[in-house]
Structures are given as structure tokens and as C-alpha cells.
Amino acid sequence: MNPVTRELILKDLRLHKSHLLFTIAAEFLALAGVMLKTETAVVVGTSCFFIALVFAGCLLAGSNILNERKKQTLPFVMSLPVSPVQYSLAKLIATVGMFLALWLPLVAGALWMIEGKGMFPHGIIPAALIILTMPLLGFTIVMSANLVGETEGWNMASVLICNSSYGLAWYFILKVPAFTNYWGGSVAVWNSTAVSVLGGEFALIVLTLVLTFYVQSRKRDFI
Amino acid sequence: MSEYAIELSGVGKTYPFFSLDNIDLKVPEGEIMGLIGPNGAGKSTTIRILMGLVHQDRGEVRVLGHSMPQGQVAAKWDIGFASEDMRPYEAMTLGWHMQFFRSVYANWDERYAQLLVKRFGLRTEQKIKGFSHGQRVKATLLLMLARRPKLLVLDEPTTGLDPVARHEILRELTAVMTEEGRSVLFSSHNTQDVEQISDTITFIDRGRIIDSMDKETYLDRWRRLRLEVPSGVTLPALPGIIGVRQDGRLAIATANAFQPDLANAYESTGARVHAIETMTLEEIFVANVEHSREEVEA
The missing domain is CATH 3.40.50.300 (P-loop containing nucleotide triphosphate hydrolases)
Structure with missing residues (x-):
């Protein structure tokens, strides 16, 4: 990797250090709430966990990408020996990396509660992973819309569409027998539906990232 | 290199x-x-x-x-x-x-x-x-x-x-x-x-x-000539003059390639040259832009 690209990634991490630490702390608080094991605590804790993650994801995409244009720091960064493609690569790596730092504890925490603490049956793992992957997919779409669209309008539209789609996706998952028939069981059943949906989510994430990078590399006017 | x-x-x-x-x-x-x-x-x-x-x-x-x-x-x-x-x-x-x-x-x-x-x-x-x-x-x-x-x-x-x-x-x-x-x-x-x-x-x-061009050349070549034009005299179009503004008997000619001969040329037509003034860079800039726009629109 180009040393300047690496410095740009590190710069973004330093700029958002407090934002990341605050969100991780909020996630652990939410996790602690779930650990209380009462039904209300589990529902409130899980919701808080998701809210923190989705909120942080939207903020991250906005502050790390869109703000660079809004606050006119983009010409400042582009005065460095870096090409628009290298800049876009640095933004993708830094922003995805920061979101993964928030998302992976969520996945690890959920699996720990199922596997380690036995708070939920193992049969719920496929559906849980599908639901947990949704914020990652949503974040990828919001981040790409910010990077490619470059405007507040694209940001708002992508945030609204993604955030309002979560409820709809949950509703369908709760209706599909391929999930509902097995999630009370003691064994995680990876049937073709579960594999296809989870695989589809990750395929969409990769496709969105590749398309974003492709569009960015084809831009003729960067500022 | x-x-x-x-x-x-x-x-x-x-x-x-x-x-x-x-x-x-x-x-x-x-x-x-x-x-x-x-x-x-x-x-x-x-x-x-x-x-x-x-x-x-x-x-x-x-x-x-x-x-x-x-x-x-x-x-x-x-x-x-x-x-x-x-x-x-x-x-x-x-x-x-x-x-x-x-x-x-x-x-x-x-x-x-x-x-x-x-x-x-x-x-x-x-x-x-x-x-x-x-x-x-x-x-x-x-x-x-x-x-x-x-x-x-x-x-x-x-x-x-x-x-x-x-x-x-x-x-x-x-x-x-x-x-x-x-x-x-x-x-x-x-x-x-x-x-x-x-x-x-x-x-x-x-x-x-x-x-x-270089700054000194601009300042050397651009001049403003203040003229008095008696009735019956028409100012000729002279090379090096990019614009003339006339209000009654008074006229201002702007030169972008000034030569002392220009004043003589005006005098020979019956006009009187009252003053030959140097121009600031801002005046040169404005005159240059106006001249360029007139040329494009012509």
C-alpha cells in the first residue's frame, strides 16, 4: 500500500477515535443490559445495541466522507501526493474498518450469549447472523452513496431507505418457515434458505464496494 | 527535466x-x-x-x-x-x-x-x-x-x-x-x-x-491619452489603440501598445493631447477584459 494512503487511513482513525470509543462503550452497556436476562432487559438491550450500531454507522459515513466535502477539507487532503483513486481506497478501508470495529463486537457478543452463556438456543444462530449482517450491508450502501453521490441528498436518501428497510426485513425473516421451524432447536440448521440469504447479504456488500471503487476510479472531476 | x-x-x-x-x-x-x-x-x-x-x-x-x-x-x-x-x-x-x-x-x-x-x-x-x-x-x-x-x-x-x-x-x-x-x-x-x-x-x-506577459511590459505598453477633439475632427483608428470613449469635445483613448508617435498621429488630425497617463494594473486588467469581451461579441 502507498505510504500516503496508509497515513490517510491512520489520520481518519485518529480523527474518529473518540467517536469509536464512545460507540463501543455504548455497545458494551447495551450488552450488559441484555445480560440481565429479563425479557424487558433483553429487548431494550438488543434494541440499544442496534440503535448504537446503526446510528454510529450513519454518523461515520457522514462525518468521514460527506463532511470532507462540506467542511472543505477535501482540497486540503488532495493537495497531498495522493490520487483520487488512492484517496477513495483510503476512505473505503478507513470507514469500513472503523465500522467493523463496531460491528464485530456486536456479532461476537451475540454469539457469546448463545454459545458461551446459553442465553438463547443454538437454532437461532442462522437468523441472528442474517439480522446482524443487515446493519453492515446498510452501512456499506450509505457509505457508498456518500462517496459516489457526494451530496447531503444522497446521504439522507440512503440513510432513510436502509434504516426503514430493517423492520421490513425482520418481518419477512419472522415469517419464513425455513428459519422459524428451527430457531428454537438446540442445533443451528444451515439450510439452503439461510445460506442463500446470508451469502446474498455478503455478495451485496462486496458488489457495492467493488462498484463504488469502480465509479470513483472513473470520475473525471474529483473536486 | x-x-x-x-x-x-x-x-x-x-x-x-x-x-x-x-x-x-x-x-x-x-x-x-x-x-x-x-x-x-x-x-x-x-x-x-x-x-x-x-x-x-x-x-x-x-x-x-x-x-x-x-x-x-x-x-x-x-x-x-x-x-x-x-x-x-x-x-x-x-x-x-x-x-x-x-x-x-x-x-x-x-x-x-x-x-x-x-x-x-x-x-x-x-x-x-x-x-x-x-x-x-x-x-x-x-x-x-x-x-x-x-x-x-x-x-x-x-x-x-x-x-x-x-x-x-x-x-x-x-x-x-x-x-x-x-x-x-x-x-x-x-x-x-x-x-x-x-x-x-x-x-x-x-x-x-x-x-x-511580464509585469513591466504591461506597465510600459499601456497608456491612457486624454484628448480634446474640436468639432469637425474625427479621431482615426490607430494601431495600438484598443478603445476610445468620447463625450462631446473630450475623449479618452486607451493604448495597449503605446508609442510616442500615437500622440503625434492624433495631433496631426487636429485633436489636442492634454495628457498621457500611465495605468495601474487594475486599470489595465479592466480595460483588457472589456476589450476582449467587445472583440468576442463583435
Whole structure:
């Protein structure tokens, strides 16, 4: 990797250090709430966990990408020996990396509660992973819309569409027998539906990232 | 390596409501060129093209010997670029920015950076959002200058500054220019600033370069002739005169290639030459733009 690209990634991490630490702390608080094991605590804790993650994801995409244009720091960064493609690569790596730092504890925490603490049956793992992957997919779409669209309008539209789609996706998952028939069981059943949906989510994430990078590399006017 | 720090040949860029047409611009190494144009003339677009941030539709761009936009990474190691619409990170301190630039540029000159901190009256521990506009411009210039670039590209750096801050910045730029081989392209619509530091001056208007030559030649060649025109006398069209404004018996002729013979030529028609006045760069700029627009519209 180009040393300047690496410095740009590190710069973004330093700029958002407090934002990341605050969100991780909020996630652990939410996790602690779930650990209380009462039904209300589990529902409130899980919701808080998701809210923190989705909120942080939207903020991250906005502050790390869109703000660079809004606050006119983009010409400042582009005065460095870096090409628009290298800049876009640095933004993708830094922003995805920061979101993964928030998302992976969520996945690890959920699996720990199922596997380690036995708070939920193992049969719920496929559906849980599908639901947990949704914020990652949503974040990828919001981040790409910010990077490619470059405007507040694209940001708002992508945030609204993604955030309002979560409820709809949950509703369908709760209706599909391929999930509902097995999630009370003691064994995680990876049937073709579960594999296809989870695989589809990750395929969409990769496709969105590749398309974003492709569009960015084809831009003729960067500022 | 080319003898020119910047070479633009036949460069064009078309937008829906604006286009740059056939821009030819050469900045020799070690020279300070002022790029003067009204708002919306194409100064910033030209500069963005030569920085590789906007791709030209036509023509060739070479900066420090690198073809742009392909060679922008190699070229930008030796370019200090500051523009009026450029902002450092407001939540971070000047010291943080200096540390960031130090990590990118091996040739970062910390002693010079600290000297500029003192000279500009800045505080490294202060966040950028606490800086005034003038301090922010100075901080940006500090970050550009302390990396010791071979070429400085400055897009309206003095816009919005008070006279004292402008003086400090122009003084520093003049001092920097004493270093051999350093070139500068300085764009502005403030002719006073450009006149103060530039060797050559290029006028740009409506996406076209309308004139380019060294500062002294401009000041030597442009004159305003105040004439009295008796009734019955018609002023002839003379070579070197680009415009005549007549109000009754009084007329003002503007020359862009003044020769003492011009006064004799007017006198020989019966007109009387009351005064031959030198013009300021601002007056030359305005007359040049008006003449260029009349030519285009004719």
C-alpha cells in the first residue's frame, strides 16, 4: 500500500477515535443490559445495541466522507501526493474498518450469549447472523452513496431507505418457515434458505464496494 | 527535466454553462506568475486541472515534467497547493496538522515550520476552529511552505484577509521566492496583490486567456491619452489603440501598445493631447477584459 494512503487511513482513525470509543462503550452497556436476562432487559438491550450500531454507522459515513466535502477539507487532503483513486481506497478501508470495529463486537457478543452463556438456543444462530449482517450491508450502501453521490441528498436518501428497510426485513425473516421451524432447536440448521440469504447479504456488500471503487476510479472531476 | 514548471497546451474543459477554451500557459522555473481574472473566469478550474483534480477534455498538461492527471502523485510531492476554499480539520490543532504533514513528507522542515509559527503569530496547541480566517490561511500556508515545495500553486490565498494579514502573507511569499528555482502560480482577482509579487501576469476571462506577459511590459505598453477633439475632427483608428470613449469635445483613448508617435498621429488630425497617463494594473486588467469581451461579441 502507498505510504500516503496508509497515513490517510491512520489520520481518519485518529480523527474518529473518540467517536469509536464512545460507540463501543455504548455497545458494551447495551450488552450488559441484555445480560440481565429479563425479557424487558433483553429487548431494550438488543434494541440499544442496534440503535448504537446503526446510528454510529450513519454518523461515520457522514462525518468521514460527506463532511470532507462540506467542511472543505477535501482540497486540503488532495493537495497531498495522493490520487483520487488512492484517496477513495483510503476512505473505503478507513470507514469500513472503523465500522467493523463496531460491528464485530456486536456479532461476537451475540454469539457469546448463545454459545458461551446459553442465553438463547443454538437454532437461532442462522437468523441472528442474517439480522446482524443487515446493519453492515446498510452501512456499506450509505457509505457508498456518500462517496459516489457526494451530496447531503444522497446521504439522507440512503440513510432513510436502509434504516426503514430493517423492520421490513425482520418481518419477512419472522415469517419464513425455513428459519422459524428451527430457531428454537438446540442445533443451528444451515439450510439452503439461510445460506442463500446470508451469502446474498455478503455478495451485496462486496458488489457495492467493488462498484463504488469502480465509479470513483472513473470520475473525471474529483473536486 | 523541462525548463517550465507548468505547461498547459490547448487545454479545454466543457461544463454545461462554462467552458475553458484552448488554454496555453507556461510558467518557467523560478518565475512567479500572477493569474488574474474576474470571478467565474476559470482561474480555479485551470488550477484544478493542473493539480490533476479535474481532468481536461482536451489538450496537454505538464507540471514539473509530469503529465497530468496521470502523473499527479509524483508531481504533488513537489507542489505546495493552497486555495481559498481549502480548510484544515477544524476539530484538530495546528500541531496535529504539523505532525500529520511531518509523517507524510520526509523533507518537512521543522525549524522553518516553527519559525513560521512565530512569524505568523500562531499557536500550535490551538484548534483550527478557534482560528480567525486570516490565521487559518496562514496555518494552511505554513503547512504548504514547510514542506519546501519546488512549485507553489496558490488559488486566491489572500481573499477575505485584512491588509495586515495580506501583507504578512505576501511578505512571506516574497521571501520564499528568494530560494533559487522555486516557481509560483498565484491566482487572484486582487490586482494589487498580484502586482506586488509577480514577474509575469496572465489575464483570464470567460474561460479564455486574453493576455500574458511580464509585469513591466504591461506597465510600459499601456497608456491612457486624454484628448480634446474640436468639432469637425474625427479621431482615426490607430494601431495600438484598443478603445476610445468620447463625450462631446473630450475623449479618452486607451493604448495597449503605446508609442510616442500615437500622440503625434492624433495631433496631426487636429485633436489636442492634454495628457498621457500611465495605468495601474487594475486599470489595465479592466480595460483588457472589456476589450476582449467587445472583440468576442463583435
